[in-house]
Amino acid sequence: MSNLEDLYREVILDHYRTPRNRGELPPPATCTEGTNPLCGDEIKIFLNVIDGIVQDVRFSGHGCSISQASASMMTAIVKGKSLADVRAVARRFKQLMTIEEDDGTTPADIRLGDIEALQGVVKYPVRIKCAVLGWNTLLQGLNSTDA
Amino acid sequence: MSNLEDLYREVILDHYRTPRNRGELPPPATCTEGTNPLCGDEIKIFLNVIDGIVQDVRFSGHGCSISQASASMMTAIVKGKSLADVRAVARRFKQLMTIEEDDGTTPADIRLGDIEALQGVVKYPVRIKCAVLGWNTLLQGLNSTDA
Amino acid sequence: MTLNVAAIRQQFPMLAKQINGKPIHYLDSANSSHKPNCVIDAMSAFMREGYAPIGRSSYTLAGEASAAYEGARTKVAKFINARSSREVIFTKNATESMNLVAQSWGRANLGKGDAILLTHMEHHANIVPWQMLAKESGFEIRWVPLTKDFQLDLSSLDQLLRGVKAFSFTSMSNVLGTINPTREMCAAAHAAGAIAIVDGCQSVPHMATDVQALGADMLAFSSHKMCGPTGVGVLWAREELLEAMPPFLGGGGMISEVSLDGFTYAELPHKFEAGTPPIVEVIGLGAAVDFLNGIGMNEVRRHEIELTNYAYHALTQRYGDDITIHGPTNPELRGATFSFAFRDVHPHDVSQVLDQHNVCVRAGHHCAKPLMRLIGANATARASMYLYSDESDVDALVEALGDVSSIF
Amino acid sequence: MTLNVAAIRQQFPMLAKQINGKPIHYLDSANSSHKPNCVIDAMSAFMREGYAPIGRSSYTLAGEASAAYEGARTKVAKFINARSSREVIFTKNATESMNLVAQSWGRANLGKGDAILLTHMEHHANIVPWQMLAKESGFEIRWVPLTKDFQLDLSSLDQLLRGVKAFSFTSMSNVLGTINPTREMCAAAHAAGAIAIVDGCQSVPHMATDVQALGADMLAFSSHKMCGPTGVGVLWAREELLEAMPPFLGGGGMISEVSLDGFTYAELPHKFEAGTPPIVEVIGLGAAVDFLNGIGMNEVRRHEIELTNYAYHALTQRYGDDITIHGPTNPELRGATFSFAFRDVHPHDVSQVLDQHNVCVRAGHHCAKPLMRLIGANATARASMYLYSDESDVDALVEALGDVSSIF
C-alpha cells in the first residue's frame, strides 16, 4: 500500500515502537492531561521547567501510532529548550500541520528535524488531531506553569 | 368559481348570516368551550339538559362560515332531542365528515336534514375541523353533564 | 424590478407547479420558503455520492463528509458575519434554538427577582420557552407594547429594561412585517446590563445580517425560511456566552468524557450538538447560503421593498376601506408580509376562496396570539413574499379577493 | 443468502461509489446507514412538487403536505405496531428523544430518593441526559453489570429494580452487537413498578419491532440508521404516559392558547412537536419504512444472522488469537456489529490501513465510554453491517486486515 508509506514513515513507526521519554515525573513537575474526544485517546505530559528552561519532560497515556510518535518526537525536541523556543517549535509544528498560518514570525533557525516526517499526516485530515494532541497538551501545561 | 359552490352552499351561508340559537344561557345551563388551535377559532356551547332532554342550547364565539353555520345547524337539530338521540346525530354527522366509520349502529331514523349540506366540506380536509368544532364541544358538554 | 425574478423563478420547481391547469401563487413564504434546484440537488448529490456519518469515524468518506458539514458551518458564519464558526450551533429549527437559550442560558441565569423583556409582537417560539422556564424559576416577564402604527413603543424602553437580564425580541414581525430597530435595541439592552437575543427568523432570509454590526449577543433563525431544507435551524451566540452556558441536550458528540459518575463536555460548537446532526440538511443550508449570496441580500431586500410598495398600492387602491392591512405603511420600515382583514369575512373563508384561485395565503393566528389579541382579531389572512415573488402573484391576490366579495 | 442483496445494493447509489477506482466496503451502518434511491427521490420529489408548510396553513398545497406528513406518522406507527399514531412523536434524532424523556417524564417524576436503572452497555444518549437531570434532581442512577460473555448480567435484576421508577436500556448494543431480552426486561420493570424505556436505535433498523408484544412503555430510534434521512428521530410512548407528561420544547404548533400570562398546550402528538418539524425528512422516513417493509424485517434479520456467521468464521479462522471480538459468539444472540481488537494495533491505525482498501470501519469509543472501560480498551475498531452488506464486504475486511499485520 504505497500511499500509506507517506503516513507511516519509518521514523514514525520507530518512535511509536520505542518511544522516547515515556513515563512520568514526580512533583514538583507539572502534569497536564489531554484527550481526543473523537477516538478516546488520552495523554499526560509531565513538565519540569526551571529558570525558563524545560529541564525534563515525559509523556504517558494511550493513543494511536501517530499521537504516540508525535508525543515522543516532541519530548525529544523540547527537552533543554527555553520556553520561547518551545513555543516557536510548537508554532512551526502547527504550521506544518496546516492548522496555523505561517505569519513569518517564527524564527528561521527553528528546525523540526525528524518531526518533519509527520508532514504526511496532512493528507489525512482526521489524523491531524492525533498528531497535535501531545503538543496542545504541552502548550496547556506551559500556560499553567507561566501563570 | 363553480367548485366553491359545493362548499359554500346557500343553506350554509344562510345559517352563517343569520345564525340560529346564537347567544348565551345563564346557569344552571352548562357552558363548554372549544378551540381550533390551527386557526384560533373559539366556540362556547351552552346547554340546558333536563330529564335527559336538551331543553335549550345556544352558541357563541368567533369562527369561519363553516364553523358558525355548522354550530347553528347543530343547535337547531339537537334542541328537544334526548341525549341518546343527540349522540346518535353527532355520530351520524361525524360519519358524514368521514372521521368516524359507519359501523351500522346508528339508528336508521336519525336524519341530518339541512346539515347534509355540509357534505361538501369533506372535499376540503382542512375545513373538516371547522365543521366539527361545535359538535365536539357539544359532546364534551354532554359528557360533563352526565358525570 | 431589481432582481431578474423570471430567472430566479425558474430555479424553483415548486413555482412551476400548476393546480387545475393554472399556476400557483405562493404567498406563504413567511411561513416557509420553497427550495431552489441547487439546494435540492446538493442534498440528493450528497446522499448519492458523499454520505457518511460525521465527526466520529475516521475513514476518508467520513472525513470528507465532516469537512462538508463544517464547511457549511463556515458559510453560515460568514453569512451573518460571525467572528468564528465556533459560534454557530446547528439545531433542528429556530424554535429549538430559542429553547436552547431559555433552558441553558436562562436556567443558569434567571431566578426569583430577575426579569426578562419580550415584546408584544413575538412569535410563540420567543414566548412559550420563557413562560415554561418562568413557571419553574419564578422570574418576571415584561413586555414592550406597540404603538398605534404597529411599531414597538420604545418610549419607555430604558425603564422597562431596568434590572432586566435579557431582552429577547424579533427583528421583524411575522404578522405585521414591522422591521424593528435591532441595532438600537441591542445597544439599549447593553446599556442596561442585559444581553440582547434576536429572533432573526423573518429578517435573516430577507436582508443582509451582520451580527457584529447589530451588536447582538444571540441570534436564532431557521433554514426552511431561507431557501434551505427543513430539519435545521441555527443559533448564533457570542463565544464567551456559549462557553459559559451549560449544555442543553446530552448524548453522543457533545461529551469529552463519560463515566458512571458523570460527564464532561466537548468544545464549541459540538457541546451543543448532541447526537447525529441533520447532516444532509446542513449541507443543503450551505447550498442555500451560496444561492442567496449569489443573488445578494441587499438586492433581495430592494426587490421586496419594491414589491411591498406595489402590493400596498394595488390592494388599497382596489379595495379601499374593505381591506385593513395590519402593519406599517412605509415599505422601508417593513418586510413584504401583509396581514389583513377583508371586510368582515373570516380569514379562513378568505383563504379558502383565494385557494380556489391557487393563491396560497395563511389564515390564522400565525403563532402570535398575544399580538392577535392586541390587533383585536382571532385570526388574519397573511400574504408574504420572497425573492421569487413578483407582480403576477400580487395581481392574482388582488383579483381573487374580488371573488371573496362576491361570495360573502 | 436469504435476501437478493445484489438487487438491494443497486438501489443504494453510495454503494456503487468507487475511490481510487475500487469499490467501497461500507461497514459503518451501526453509525449511520446509506439511503436507497426511493428515499432520496421521495425527498426531492416532495421538495419539487409538493412542498408546503404543514399544520398551519389551510390552502390545498398545505393540506396535502400535512396529509403526507401525517401519513408518514401512520406508517411509522404501524412499523412498530403502535396502538395509535398519536403515540409517535417526531424528534430530530434518538438523542433528542431520550432528552425529551429525561426532561419531560424524568423532571416530572424523579426527585431525591428516587432511582432509575441503566446498564453498562448504554450509548451516551441513554446516559448523559439522565446524568444531567440527576445533577439537578438528585435521584440515583443504578447500573446492570455485564457477564463475561458480553451479555447483561440479569441475575440480580429484581434486586436492582427495587424502588426504581424507570428501567432504560438498549435493545441491542451498538458496540458488542448483543441483543438484550427486551420483552423479559420490560416485564421485570413492570413487576417492580417501573416503566420500561427502550433505546431501539440498533434494533429497530435490523429486526421486526412490536412495541405491544415487547410490553415497552417508550421506544426511541433514529431515521438515519434505518435507510431514512438525517434530521429526524422518533419517540414512541404509550398514550397515557405522553398525556401525563409536560411538554418539552415550547413554541409554535405545540400550543392551544398563549397569552401574556401563560399557555396551554395542544393535543398529542403536536404537544411534543414545537416549531416547524423536519417535514421533508419525515416524508423520507415514510419512504424508508415502505422500503424496509417491501424487503421484510424478518428477512433483514435472517440475512444479518447469516452474514454474522460468515464474518465470525472468516475473521477468526484467518486471524485466530490475533483478533479479539468483543461480543457474543452466537449469531442468534447478536446483531451484525463487530467490535474487535487486532493484535495490539491501535484501532485508529487499524481503521487507517483498512481505509486504504476502501474498507470503512469506525474506530473509537462508539459513544459508550463506560462500556469501553469495562472492556478495558480506550477504543475499538467496529465493523457493522446491514441489509445491503454481503460477503464481499466481509472478504475485503479480512483481506485488508492482513495489511495491518504487515505494517505494524
Ligand SMILES: Cc1ncc(COP(=O)(O)O)c(C=O)c1O
Ligand atoms: C444504541 C444507540 N443509542 C442512541 C444513539 C444515538 O442516535 P442519534 O445519534 O441518531 O441521536 C445511537 C447511535 O449513535 C445508538 O447506537
Ligand SMILES: Cc1ncc(COP(=O)(O)O)c(C=O)c1O
Ligand atoms: C418570528 C418567528 N420566530 C420563530 C419562528 C419559529 O421558526 P421554526 O418554526 O422554524 O422553529 C417563526 C416561524 O414560524 C417566526 O416567524
